Amino acid sequence: MDLFDKITKSLGGPLGQHQKWSHGYFSFPKLEGEIGPHMQFNGKEHLVWSLNNYLGLANHPQVREADAKAATDYGMAYPMGARMMSGNSIHHEELENNLATFVGKQAAFLLNYGYQGMVSIIDSLVDRNDVIVYDAESHACIIDGVRLHMGKRFVYQHNDIESCKKQLERATKLTEQTGGGILLITEGVFGMSGAQGKLKEIIDLKRDFNFRLLVDDAHGFGTMGKTGAGTHEEQDVIEGVDVYFATFAKSMAGIGAFVAADEEIVHFLRYNMRSQTFAKALPMPMVLGLKKRFELLVSQPELREKLWLISSTLQKGLRERGFNLGVTNTMVTPVFLEGDLYEATSLTRDLRENYGIFCSIVIYPVIPKGLILLRLIPTAMHSLDDVQRTLDAYTAMGEKLKAGYYKENKLEIAV
Secondary structure, eight states: HHHHHHHHHHHHHHOOOOOOBBBTTTTTTSSOOOOSEEEEEETEEEEEOOOOOTSSTTTTTHHHHHHHHHHHHHHHOOSSOOOTOOOOOHHHHHHHHHHHHHHHHHHEEESSSSHHHHHHHHHOOOOTTTEEEEEETHHOOOOOHTTOOOOEEEEEOOOOOHHHHHHHHHHHHOOOOHOOOOOEEESOOOTTTTOOOOOOHHGGGTTTOOEEEEEEEEETTTTTSSSSSSHHTTTGGGOOOOOOOEEETTTOOOOOOEEEOHHHHOOOOOOOHHHHTSSOOOOOHHHHHHHHHHHHHHHHHHHHHHHHHHHHHHHHHHHHHHBOOOTTTTTTTEEEEEOHHHHHHHHHHHHHHHHHHEEEOOOOOTTTTTTEEEEEETTTTHHHHHHHHHHHHHHHHHHEEEEHTTTOOOOOOOO
């Protein structure tokens, strides 16, 4: 049985099957079979490259069965309370224990949401005497968490170890006066650029500096490393990461997140994370659904293999056609183009309306003026035919961009 046959069997049907679903302008009927990357948008079929579904688990038949059974058995509200009150269950604890073992930590704590979870982790781990050092291109949830900090915070240039070292020197001098500690925050995989955080190099700095390392591995969990345990496994630095955070929204296509660390740290967070202490626990259907998603993530490595096959083929093809993918060394596939705002919106509309390619667009102020970023997110649900179709569309779009087609307002929309 070859890789495609294994993937097809594991997903319960043919890959790339056209399905309809909806959010905003998307539309969908009652689901039959798995959701593929082909969907309806504004009444037309589109190939979508912006799905948070790395391993294709969003509509896996076993996941759907687990979700449905849990909803039937427990309803959507149970458990009806915060974890510290009436909201705990053996299933929450089993999932935590399994996650902790998988990512190489003593303990884990389930979080209701990834974004609020990261904000609250940062708020809990530091006080006014502590100093935060963080990467300049950290995700918005990290930035918002840092903004809550009542003490000092120093930012270092993106993935620049020398800059990081300088900020650690500043932080060390300050904490010698305050008696506080240093929390260094970075990401395992940066979601826009696709670059891995330089975890190994940062951990090497522990020889000269005393700090605790917090890693946001939202994109790396389930996709990076020999077993999919994360970017810290990929770089062989599991022990050097003090606090490991990941969301269920990417590789597990669910809701929620978890934080893993030594038992002492996790115990502290359980009783000090305000976003969890004063909020209801994850509903039982999601917890049981997450247990099934996690089981498949661990037991079906062919899903991760398919993701990387699609990613490598897509990236190789784009580079051969002269596209700039920056420094990505993960499955995240950014395509950097030169153009103004008008050209950005025009070429994106051309891709969607005339080529049926739907992908995320990023422009100033997220990136510098004069640049356009089209971000493609490969998944195990995409096929090699999808890759070829996208390469052909991008080749045509690139030629139009160079020829000034989008600047001159020549865009025509096929009916």
